Amino acid sequence: RKYRQLLKQKPPEEDSAMVDRVANLASVDWEEQEDGSKKKKKRAILDSKFHEAFTRLIKIAMRDWKSCFKLLGFTIALFTRTQITMKMSSLLGTVTRNMIERNKTAFQTSVAKLIVLALPASVVNSLLNYLASNIATDMSENLVSHLHKRYLTGITAYQVLRLSSQVSDVDQRITQDVEEWASSAVLIFQNLVKPGIDVILYSHALTTTVGLQ
Helix, strand or coil, X not given: CHHHHHHCCCCCCCHHHHHHHHHHHHHHHHHHHHCCCCCCCCCCCXXXXXXXXXXXXXXXXXXXXXXXXXXXXXXXXXXXXXXXHHXXXXXXXXXXXXXXXXXXXXXXXXXXXXXXXXXXXXXXXXXXXXXXXXXXXXXXXXXXXXXXXHHCCCCHHHHHHCCCCCCCCHHHHHCHHHHHHHXXXXXXXXXXXXXXXXXXXXXXHHHHHHCCC
């Protein structure tokens, strides 16, 4: 609770205030590390404050139109992959039926279609991985640039270095941790959007096949 209250504080305008805030956060971290008792880690609380903070970070990370355009392309790629998956599932069913019926010509045709469809499927999967990595990189760069602009101006960085005995891995806090957050944000978007696309497309296919009941 003390840690969350410190995070709610507004960004300091003076360097001395910034140093004090970093020292307070570091003391909370050291108190938790020096506690020898084994306690179960508390889970993150998904309340309105969390959503508000997450929304602010997203606005900073997605502040340029290029990132938004890439995110749109990522959504289209997810939509395309679901369509390809549905088509491949249909072809696999056709191949199985032809095997049972011992229809050699239809079986060979279905296998050929399946092989041809595997090429765009691999391209789409590679495109999804590329876009996810690219979007995460853009978000990380925007956040790091924002942190440098607001917190690492003047002599604040040198004053923070004097607290190295209390604040460990200062560079990691504004580089690697931000990078991990950006990757997690892209993964959250994918896990939220992909099931919705699947439900819509599969429901449409099912409705087309059996009709509305």
